[in-house]
Amino acid sequence: MKKEFTCIVCPVSCSLVVDEKDGKLTVSENQCKRGLVFGENEFRNPKRMLTTTVKITGSSVKRLPVISVDEVPKDRLIELAELLYKVTVKSPVHRGDIVAQNIGNTGVDVIATRTIKQENKEI
Numbered sequence: 001m002k003k004e005f006t007c008i009v010c011p012v013s014c015s016l017v018v019d020e021k022d023g024k025l026t027v028s029e030n031q032c033k034r035g036l037v038f039g040e041n042e043f044r045n046p047k048r049m050l051t052t053t054v055k056i057t058g059s060s061v062k063r064l065p066v067i068s069v070d071e072v073p074k075d076r077l078i079e080l081a082e083l084l085y086k087v088t089v090k091s092p093v094h095r096g097d098i099v100a101q102n103i104g105n106t107g108v109d110v111i112a113t114r115t116i117k118q119e120n121k122e123i
């Protein structure tokens with residue numbers, strides 16, 4: 001089975017070709033080893049960082065930007081974003097604070113990417 005992917009590891013955006021024969025993967029058209037790893041992972045178990053926002057109270061800012069601390073399965077991104085849609089945090093929040101632990105039992109936490117003080121003040 002042959003599949004094509006665009007490598008998203010760097011801005012060069014190589015068009016990778018991943019060929020699977022008898023369980024063995026061959027990646028071609030990559031310009032570096034990072035593309036090789038990306039192609040193999042993308043073929044077998046594609047993952048992405050999860051970035052979204054959650055509701056925050058106690059501040060004039062209404063949404064807090066968050067990110068997963070590691071990649072999560074690509075096919076679960078919508079489900080995980082929906083879980084975060086139900087999360088509400090209270091200010092103050094500091095960048096790096098855990099907003100959701102082990103989101104969807106992925107073993108991955110989600111953290112705040114921005115510090116938001118209480119009462120309308122942003123750091």
Ligand code: SF4
Nearest residue numbers: 007010013014031035
């Ligand atoms: S294969 Fe290497 S050079 Fe090409 S996009 Fe991926 S990381 Fe960049």
